[in-house]
Amino acid sequence: MKIINQERLVEHFISLVKIDSESGNEKAVAETLVEQLGQLGFEVTQLAVPGSISNGFNIYAKLQGELDGSIVFSSHMDTVTPGNGIEPIIEDGIIRSQGDTILGGDDKSGIAAVMEAVRSIQDSGEAHKTIEVAFTVYEERGMHGSKNFDISKIESKQAIVLDSGGPIGTIITTAPGQQSLKVTIKGKPAHAGLEPEAGINALTVAADAISNMQLSRIDDETTANIGVVRGGQATNIVMPELHIEAEARSLNDDKLAKQVTHMVSTFEAAAQKHGASIEIDSSRSYNAYHISDDDAHVVAIKAAFEAIGIEAVTKPTGGGSDANIFNEQGLKTVNLSTGMSKVHTTDEFIAVADMVAITNFVRAYLTR
Secondary structure: OOOOOHHHHHHHHHHHHOOOOEOOOOHHHHHHHHHHHHHOOOEEEEEOOOOOOOOOOEEEEEEOOOOOOEEEEEEEOOEOOOOOOOOOEEEOOEEEOOOOOOOOHHHHHHHHHHHHHHHHHHHHOOOOOEEEEEEEOOOOOOOHHHHOOOHHHOOOOEEEEEEEEOOOOEEEEEEOEEEEEEEEEEOEOOEOOOOHHHOEOHHHHHHHHHHOOOOEEEEOOEEEEEEEEEEOOOOOEOOOEEEEEEEEEEOOHHHHHHHHHHHHHHHHHHHHHHOOEEEEEEEEEEOOEEOOOOOHHHHHHHHHHHHOOOOOEEEEOOOOOHHHHHHHOOOEEEEEEEEEEOOOOOOOEEEHHHHHHHHHHHHHHHHO
């Protein structure tokens, strides 16, 4: 098997993670990738997104192939914070940050793998399938890049997102839907020392509700969490207002609906009990998807892994990704691991061997 250029792969990856691109600030990395894709012969289209989400843009690019079939490879260009001034270190085959930032393997490892696979195919002159790329902005804070991606540009019927962890060969075929709840509890202020009984404490309402609420792990498919609580002005004022942000996720839409109903009704009952008013904004962040193991798309991916000596495994995840959004828009999409580890932390790392392996997979898939 012809091998990819490991040194070039690592160099490209490191050059990408050194470009600051926290969510909303993707312009510099997007412009770099437009230029690099153009040099590889892709027809590149910059797709505008609302300025409220990014100073950059989504990228659609296409490279016509000689073999039958086509595929979209997708990765996101943004990183979580702290993601500015990343200084990658390579030691014993592991790439990590200096420890005061994330690394940005999530998701620049996916971008680097796709582009090195194309470079190595071109070096060897092999025939390949038509390849489309969809690089998105603002994935990390609600997948707004993919939600605003002009899907009409895409010709392929299926896609592969490279944006997961675990061993190389992990295929995420099932992912949850998520509902977001924004809750405002309005009590009544009063002097906490002179006449506390004249007030209604919004925190008391929230505490009552939360103590009666099923949270954390609900079952093997469902989770719920309260993640943000804001309120209060001073210790001598009965707390008049409280803002809560919560979420529920499930692989099963019926279970998700049931959990959300439970959370909403529990909040409402507590407010009524204490004489507080309550506003609840409940919105769907993304829908669940499930693709069966015998689906042709999954079978073809497994075969390409097998061709490079890797046994692929299909798995569910508890996290959302651009794959959720693309599936919802009618593009059959799975999410594959690039070997990224401890993402969203300053301990994030990725093994060079894993980057090489996923790049070999992309190459094998495109040239089969």
